[in-house]
Amino acid sequence: MLVFGLNAGDQGRVIRKVASDLADRGFDVDVGPLDMSVQGAARMAVENDVHVVGMITGDDDPIARTSEIKAALDGQGATDAVVVMIGTFSKKEKISALNLGALALISPDNGINDAVDRILRAIGDPEDK
Numbered sequence: 001m002l003v004f005g006l007n008a009g010d011q012g013r014v015i016r017k018v019a020s021d022l023a024d025r026g027f028d029v030d031v032g033p034l035d036m037s038v039q040g041a042a043r044m045a046v047e048n049d050v051h052v053v054g055m056i057t058g059d060d061d062p063i064a065r066t067s068e069i070k071a072a073l074d075g076q077g078a079t080d081a082v083v084v085m086i087g088t089f090s091k092k093e094k095i096s097a098l099n100l101g102a103l104a105l106i107s108p109d110n111g112i113n114d115a116v117d118r119i120l121r122a123i124g125d126p127e128d129k
Helices: 012-024 038-047 064-075 091-099 113-123
Strands: 002-006 052-057 082-086 102-106
Touching: 002 012, 002 038, 012 052, 012 082, 038 052, 038 064, 052 064, 052 113, 064 082, 082 113, 091 102, 102 113
Parallel strands: 002 052, 052 082, 082 102
Antiparallel strands: none
8 A cells, every 4th residue: 555645734743643553453654755746656666566555635525536536547557446535524525536437535633443444345355365
């Protein structure tokens, strides 16, 4: 799994917490920079054989980035990669992100159990590999 920021500014603590929580659950987590571009993240995901991409963004419209990262991954040939959005979202934003292709949303304040369950169903349990 790749966890990275897109114009994420001071979100380093959140990325580290999410990465640590996912690693504790058996995921091999690569942590990218807080200012990575969508294309750079897609390229890094392909280079590192990543199947899950988790993104946090400081943009005013983080949900719009869902389709951008999905398209960038598809363009790099990573059509089987899934996108997980990280942050605090309104109910409307959650629905929009899921409709735009996000597999799950991780809220650092509310834990990640639901997102982990969705990821495991989509790609399989990393501890079984």
